[in-house]
Amino acid sequence: MQGKILVLAEQKDGxxxxxxxxxxxxxxAIADQWESPLAVLIVGAELSPLVETLKASSADLILVAQNAxxxxxxxxxYTSIIADAVKxxxxxxVLMGYTYKGMxxxxxxxxxxxxxxxxxxxxxxxxxxxxxxxxxxxxxTLLSKIRIEGPSPHFVSFEKGSLPRENLPCxxxxxxxxxxxxxxxxxxxxxxxTLKADKGDIDITKAKILVSVGRGVGxxxxxxxxxxxxxxxxxxxxxxxxxxxxxxxxxxxxxxISANTxxxxxxxxxxxxxxxxxxTAMRDSTMIIAINKDPNAPIFRVADYGIVGDLFxxxxxxxxxxxxxxxxx
Amino acid sequence: xxxxxxTKAVPGFINNPEISENQERIDYEAGSIVINESDDYALxxxxxxAKKTGGQATVITAGSLSSQKVLQAGLGKDAxxxxxxxxxxxxxxxxxxxxxxxxxxxDYDLILTGVESSDNMAAQVGVSIxxxxxxxxxxxxxxxxxxxxxxxxxxxxxxxFGKTQVEEIDLPALVCxxxxxxxxxxxxxxxxxxxxRKPIKTIAATDLELAVQPAFIKILDVxxxxxxxxxxxxxxxxxxxxxxxxxxxxxxx
Numbered sequence: 001m002q003g004k005i006l007v008l009a010e011q012k013d014g015x016x017x018x019x020x021x022x023x024x025x026x027x028x029a030i031a032d033q034w035e036s037p038l039a040v041l042i043v044g045a046e047l048s049p050l051v052e053t054l055k056a057s058s059a060d061l062i063l064v065a066q067n068a069x070x071x072x073x074x075x076x077x078y079t080s081i082i083a084d085a086v087k088x089x090x091x092x093x094v095l096m097g098y099t100y101k102g103m104x105x106x107x108x109x110x111x112x113x114x115x116x117x118x119x120x121x122x123x124x125x126x127x128x129x130x131x132x133x134x135x136x137x138x139x140x141t142l143l144s145k146i147r148i149e150g151p152s153p154h155f156v157s158f159e160k161g162s163l164p165r166e167n168l169p170c171x172x173x174x175x176x177x178x179x180x181x182x183x184x185x186x187x188x189x190x191x192x193x194t195l196k197a198d199k200g201d202i203d204i205t206k207a208k209i210l211v212s213v214g215r216g217v218g219x220x221x222x223x224x225x226x227x228x229x230x231x232x233x234x235x236x237x238x239x240x241x242x243x244x245x246x247x248x249x250x251x252x253x254x255x256x257i258s259a260n261t262x263x264x265x266x267x268x269x270x271x272x273x274x275x276x277x278x279x280t281a282m283r284d285s286t287m288i289i290a291i292n293k294d295p296n297a298p299i300f301r302v303a304d305y306g307i308v309g310d311l312f313x314x315x316x317x318x319x320x321x322x323x324x325x326x327x328x329x
Numbered sequence: 330x331x332x333x334x335x336t337k338a339v340p341g342f343i344n345n346p347e348i349s350e351n352q353e354r355i356d357y358e359a360g361s362i363v364i365n366e367s368d369d370y371a372l373x374x375x376x377x378x379a380k381k382t383g384g385q386a387t388v389i390t391a392g393s394l395s396s397q398k399v400l401q402a403g404l405g406k407d408a409x410x411x412x413x414x415x416x417x418x419x420x421x422x423x424x425x426x427x428x429x430x431x432x433x434x435x436d437y438d439l440i441l442t443g444v445e446s447s448d449n450m451a452a453q454v455g456v457s458i459x460x461x462x463x464x465x466x467x468x469x470x471x472x473x474x475x476x477x478x479x480x481x482x483x484x485x486x487x488x489x490f491g492k493t494q495v496e497e498i499d500l501p502a503l504v505c506x507x508x509x510x511x512x513x514x515x516x517x518x519x520x521x522x523x524x525x526r527k528p529i530k531t532i533a534a535t536d537l538e539l540a541v542q543p544a545f546i547k548i549l550d551v552x553x554x555x556x557x558x559x560x561x562x563x564x565x566x567x568x569x570x571x572x573x574x575x576x577x578x579x580x581x582x
Contacts, residue, residue, distance in 0.1 A: 143551070
């Protein structure tokens, strides 16, 4: 046995986020190899239904840090609570998502505990009794295999969607509450307000065809032509992060790990270079067609078909072809 | 407010990646060297805030001589001074240790970094520096402004999935910038040439009180993801390309 294993659970819209099931699957596999127990830690307010869901997981223990004042996420408070839980549970390996929460908590925990952080992994295995991880680098165009040699505890974060989700084995986890007393914290940051973007009535995750706009299209004046293509294909318009940032399209259209994850039948990437946070959120599409004038754009490494050239030479013809395809159906 | 901005020089694209002999670094031929995108947002915001509050803006990087280019970009954007910590290390833990040692010797109220570098993609150095200096941090920040008192800043950070949060943070603090709504400005050639004549302070690793640190990781292999073989490129006139694409689309619908 090389130490206990702890998974940091994440929630999204009042449910257990999928990354948690991925981490539990990986955690269980290593726990079995080490003959160690596997625990999952959940932090927040009103956790009962989530704890109930976690009971069906392969964890041996569910650590619950619950308090009404944790309703609004406060990074400093969450990190401190997780740090206390890690200190008292004393794991050798902590698994988390390469998500905003994991990016905040992971490095902070590893420094506080004098451990080792390895982030943005796509896989983890035990080789010759050492942990060996695969990491995504250079915009996701390369992977590196690394051996962890730094001090324990080891903190490892995973790119969302890179591990298989565990099949719920219907476990029999014990539940343990962790005392949380936010009054006792000397916080150096204060939340003024939490705001939520208006999602409108569009849901790009349900579209069968997406015509996705990147900043390579040049400007907001080009959006109508791309909308014509989406309409001709009976699809929806989506976009990359810079396009939403610049306000060319509302946030509800954004594809990315911190926005919407999509997997349509056909994904047209128009003028999208292929930053990893975008690619991770669309690579499960059945067919990806990329149009970009830069032949080195990373998007061509994930696309099935590519056109290297000026978008606006091709798009009018695509609209015509799409219209005739629609007429034929 | 005295502000230190951490920036990183990253390759536009790379060829022939190779593991270094000590297995601690990946060497490569770089297509071009540019400032890491989110660092550029941090730089822009940091210089503006320093000017607004009557403080000094310092731009810092850890790297070899070729990384000076990002410091010159900072000076071209009117940063008051520039520091390079000379190192061939690239692993986030030791870089954070080095930068926190170097920054700890400066007079600062606020440290800014980007969220993640495009080459190592670890998102680790910023928060690690904050922890090493024992100061509060905020991650994925889109906007920053002076706070209610002289000893705070007000930030707007992204929580993901369309949620944002406004926070007041006590100074000194560290803030990791996300790419945001206001694209960084372009430095005119003339200013860039003037910036190249400005001094850059170089700190050798031996000047810092760092124990000899072994790397926490050893690199065993570098390879292309299986799923990521190059797309089949469709050639021809735009009309032919469009027709070929629609044939493919028809197959999956």
